[in-house]
Amino acid sequence: MxxxxxxxxxxxxxxxxxxxxxxxxxxxxxxxxxxxxxxxxxxxxxxxxxxxxxxxxxxxxxxxxxxxxxxxxxxxxxxxxxxxxxxxxxxxxxxxxxxxxxxxxxxxxxxxxxxxxxxxxxxxxxxxxxxxxxxxxxxxxxxxxxxxxxxxxxxxxxxxxxxxxxxxSYLASELHTKGGEDVIAIPTWWNNSPFYQKELRKNCVFMQGQETYKFAVTAMPADIKAVLEKAGLRGEDVSIVIPHQANYRIINEARKRLPEIDPEKFCVNIDRYGNTSAASVPILLDEMNRAGKLRRGDIVVLAAFGGGLSNAACVLRW
Missing domain, CATH: 3.40.47.10 (Thiolase/Chalcone synthase)
Known part of the structure; x- marks a missing residue:
């Protein structure tokens, strides 16, 4: 089940x-x-x-x-x-x-x-x-x-x-975390204590862009390959890919590293929404659903990466 x-x-x-x-x-x-x-x-x-x-x-x-x-x-x-x-x-x-x-x-x-x-x-x-x-x-x-x-x-x-x-319909998943704050970090202000002496960083996104790019273009294709193998599927079986919308160049590089999946099956809406973090994949999924792009029985791949560093993918039958 x-x-x-x-x-x-x-x-x-x-x-x-x-x-x-x-x-x-x-x-x-x-x-x-x-x-x-x-x-x-x-x-x-x-x-x-x-x-x-x-x-x-x-x-x-x-x-x-x-x-x-x-x-x-x-x-x-x-x-x-x-x-x-x-x-x-x-x-x-x-x-x-x-x-x-x-x-x-x-x-x-x-x-x-x-x-x-x-x-x-x-x-x-x-x-x-x-x-x-x-x-x-x-x-x-x-x-x-x-x-x-x-x-x-x-x-x-x-x-x-x-x-x-x-x-x-949930066929396979792949989850990974490589802990650390050296590439992406969002500090939290815990500054109420009169006893704490260490200087606190501003609570905003700190990101090393080049390191994030290298992490993403490796993680996303590897995760997609892994979930397809677990589910006993091939790239040709995939109907649609819903990738995290972090950067168009990352999505395009993932396409190149997954030649067995038709590049046209990778959906993109980053131009209209930017990177909405955890909301990125479900916003795009909803958009494709309401546009009639998802049909019963379609093989749908979701993939994302980000702070943590964490990355994940799963494959669904619609």
């Missing part, structure tokens, strides 16, 4: 920031950002919170699935930008949509949605749940340094969710 995806949902704030507008905050241009990252615009919160976005994505996923909130047996949140340490994103969403079930968050940065799916699979395997909501929501605009063009040009805000039900 694993699960099947019953429905998807997503939400992004109304405010859109195009590349040229960023030149008001940092030395950059549309040409520079487009060439190096592939982003043309991103959605940013003005009044919305992480929980606000998560609630909307959850409601849309429930509607798409034809499932009532009261039917949920579990909610798993995936975020690095929760509004509060406690309650977490999942608990806030549970309260707002009127669900009555356990709810907890996981923090694995950009691969968080995939780690959450694998966590949910364990509950289905033990037959302790029948319907689960997985929701990822990120307000990255509040975590970037808007004077650092190496990071502020990349990220955007948004949320994505999926409702899972009993089934056998």
């Amino acid at each position: 694993s699960f099947q995806i019953l429905g998807t949902g997503s939400f992004t704030p109304e405010r859109v920031v195009e590349n040229e507008e960023l030149s008001n905050y940092v030395e950059t241009s549309d040409e520079w950002i487009t060439k190096r990252i592939g982003v043309k615009q991103r959605h940013v919160c003005t009044t919305e919170t992480t929980a606000d976005m998560g609630e909307q994505a959850a409601r849309r996923a429930l509607e798409n699935a034809g499932v009532r909130a009261e039917e949920l047996d579990l909610i798993i949140g995936a975020t690095i930008s929760a509004d509060t340490i406690s309650p977490g994103l999942a608990g806030m969403v549970q309260n707002r949509i009127g669900a009555h079930c356990p709810a907890f968050d996981i923090n694995v940065a950009c691969p968080g949605f995939l780690f959450a799916l694998d966590t949910a699979a364990g509950f289905f395997e033990r037959k302790t749940v029948k319907k689960v909501l997985v929701v990822s929501s990120e307000r990255m605009s509040g975590l970037v340094d808007w004077t650092d063009r190496g990071t502020c040009c990349i990220f955007g805000d948004g949320s994505g969710a999926a409702v899972l039900g009993e089934g056998d």
